[in-house]
Amino acid sequence: MSNDMKKITTPLTSEVLEDLKIGDRVLISGVMYTSRDAAHKRMLDALDRGEDLPADLAGQIIYYVGPTPAKPGEVIGSAGPTTSYRMDPYAVRLMEIGLKGMIGKGARGPAVIEAMKKHGAVYFAAIGGAGVVIARSIKEAEVIAYDDLGPEAMRRIVVEEFPAVVANDVHGGNLYEVGYKEFRKD
Amino acid sequence: MRTIPSTKISETVRKMCIQAACELPRDVSDALEKAAAEEKSPVGRDIIERIRENVRLGREEQRPICQDTGVSVFFIQKGCDVGVDGGTLGNAINTGVKLGYEDGYLRKSVVRHPLDRVNTKTNTPAVIHFEEVEGDKLTICMMAKGAGCENMSRLRMLTPAQGEEGVKDFIVETVKKGWANPCPPVVVGVGIGGTFEVCALLAKKALLGDLGEKNPDPILARIEAELLERINNLGIGPQGLGGTVTALGVRILAHPCHIASLPVAVNMECHAHRHVKVTL
Ligand code: SF4
Numbered sequence: 001m002s003n004d005m006k007k008i009t010t011p012l013t014s015e016v017l018e019d020l021k022i023g024d025r026v027l028i029s030g031v032m033y034t035s036r037d038a039a040h041k042r043m044l045d046a047l048d049r050g051e052d053l054p055a056d057l058a059g060q061i062i063y064y065v066g067p068t069p070a071k072p073g074e075v076i077g078s079a080g081p082t083t084s085y086r087m088d089p090y091a092v093r094l095m096e097i098g099l100k101g102m103i104g105k106g107a108r109g110p111a112v113i114e115a116m117k118k119h120g121a122v123y124f125a126a127i128g129g130a131g132v133v134i135a136r137s138i139k140e141a142e143v144i145a146y147d148d149l150g151p152e153a154m155r156r157i158v159v160e161e162f163p164a165v166v167a168n169d170v171h172g173g174n175l176y177e178v179g180y181k182e183f184r185k186d
Numbered sequence: 187m188r189t190i191p192s193t194k195i196s197e198t199v200r201k202m203c204i205q206a207a208c209e210l211p212r213d214v215s216d217a218l219e220k221a222a223a224e225e226k227s228p229v230g231r232d233i234i235e236r237i238r239e240n241v242r243l244g245r246e247e248q249r250p251i252c253q254d255t256g257v258s259v260f261f262i263q264k265g266c267d268v269g270v271d272g273g274t275l276g277n278a279i280n281t282g283v284k285l286g287y288e289d290g291y292l293r294k295s296v297v298r299h300p301l302d303r304v305n306t307k308t309n310t311p312a313v314i315h316f317e318e319v320e321g322d323k324l325t326i327c328m329m330a331k332g333a334g335c336e337n338m339s340r341l342r343m344l345t346p347a348q349g350e351e352g353v354k355d356f357i358v359e360t361v362k363k364g365w366a367n368p369c370p371p372v373v374v375g376v377g378i379g380g381t382f383e384v385c386a387l388l389a390k391k392a393l394l395g396d397l398g399e400k401n402p403d404p405i406l407a408r409i410e411a412e413l414l415e416r417i418n419n420l421g422i423g424p425q426g427l428g429g430t431v432t433a434l435g436v437r438i439l440a441h442p443c444h445i446a447s448l449p450v451a452v453n454m455e456c457h458a459h460r461h462v463k464v465t466l
Contacts (some may be wrong), residue, residue: 023427
């Protein structure tokens with residue numbers, strides 16, 4: 001199953017980003033950041049006030065996740081993706097300051113897709129409901145901001161071979177729009 | 187009259203919450219096995235294989251298969267010859283949920299008010315539906331219902347003239363509208379008939395049916411099979427990325443209704459279809 005997987009590492013270079021095409025199965029390694037609704041709102045508020053973000057997002061990936069509490073001895077609890085469209089109102093601004101990748105589940109809105117093309121960023125679909133498999137690829141996790149948000153706190157994570165599929169590429173491709181065509185029967 | 191101590195009910199519910207989160211029921215894992223063999227898309231097959239591995243690891247390592255451990259929904263069948271000793275049944279269940287979500291390291295996902303949205307930090311209150319039956323047994327059915335799929339559910343009051351075709355079109359349209367958001371492959375729970383609220387309840391209850399069993403109502407069994415084919419022909423596939431397996435099953439319950447009504451409700455459920463049943 002893993003012979004035609006593309007292995008990529010963060011931060012994402014423009015060469016790697018150019019090469020990724022919709023439908024590519026990837027295994028991602030390196031540092032990423034986690035954030036969902038509430039943490040996104042705080043990041044944008046910080047930008048509005050002219051403050052620095054808790055991390056430099058240039059070339060980086062944000063993973064939309066709110067894990068279960070880690071048991072003693074675990075790096076992180078179950079950690080599958082949450083639905084991405086809720087982060088659409090914030091995503092464009094983060095791409096403007098250099099964010100190059102987002103991981104979540106479900107389709108993105110037109111403004112986000114347009115911004116991915118413009119800023120050369122990619123959206124990866126992770127498997128919704130595969131919380132244990134994904135948690136296993138997370139080797140380190142540390143809360144770096146917004147601790148009071150509990151599962152929604154912002155974390156810096158280090159992943160090894162995190163499995164995902166390229167759903168939107170820098171060329172404007174959208175797997176949610178074309179993926180079904182080959183399998184649809186009227 | 188037989189009585190059950192409320193502490194025993196709480197302890198049972200505590201264990202059920204943890205089991206539901208970590209162990210996918212057999213009928214669902216069997217359906218996933220079948221799906222893996224049927225899926226034509228390589229990406230889709232890969233996704234289903236990883237989902238199956240996730241199910242296996244959740245069971246073996248007792249870890250929640252999905253991080254959204256849901257709202258705890260209960261269907262209770264209480265025999266008329268059994269009672270609870272030491273409090274109400276509802277309190278006993280809520281105590282069990284509180285304990286289970288804490289002890290099992292499950293995510294607490296309930297807010298105290300839909301508009302001020304402060305987390306209760308206990309995953310309570312649970313949603314509890316009671317039904318009285320003959321006998322002296324207490325049957326507790328628990329479902330951990332995630333929001334990604336629940337949010338894609340819909341209800342429509344159709345006219346009798348819209349009939350079977352109208353019902354089927356509405357169900358297929360609902361799956362299509364949800365696309366990737368309910369984490370396909372999905373399970374589709376349908377309620378037809380009754381009143382506005384009964385119809386919604388039937389749709390949820392329908393999800394509790396065994397996926398491997400045929401509907402005992404021959405009309406509904408035929409419609410379920412037709413719908414499954416139509417839904418899988420949409421090509422949505424695993425996680426909405428294209429493929430031949432969009433749904434693992436369609437389950438329908440029907441109820442008598444008014445001469446002028448035809449309510450239909452669709453309760454969407456994801457492949458992480460977590461439910462447990464215990465009889466005391
Ligand atoms: S829809 Fe189901 S599988 Fe997907 S994230 Fe929600 S609970 Fe988990």
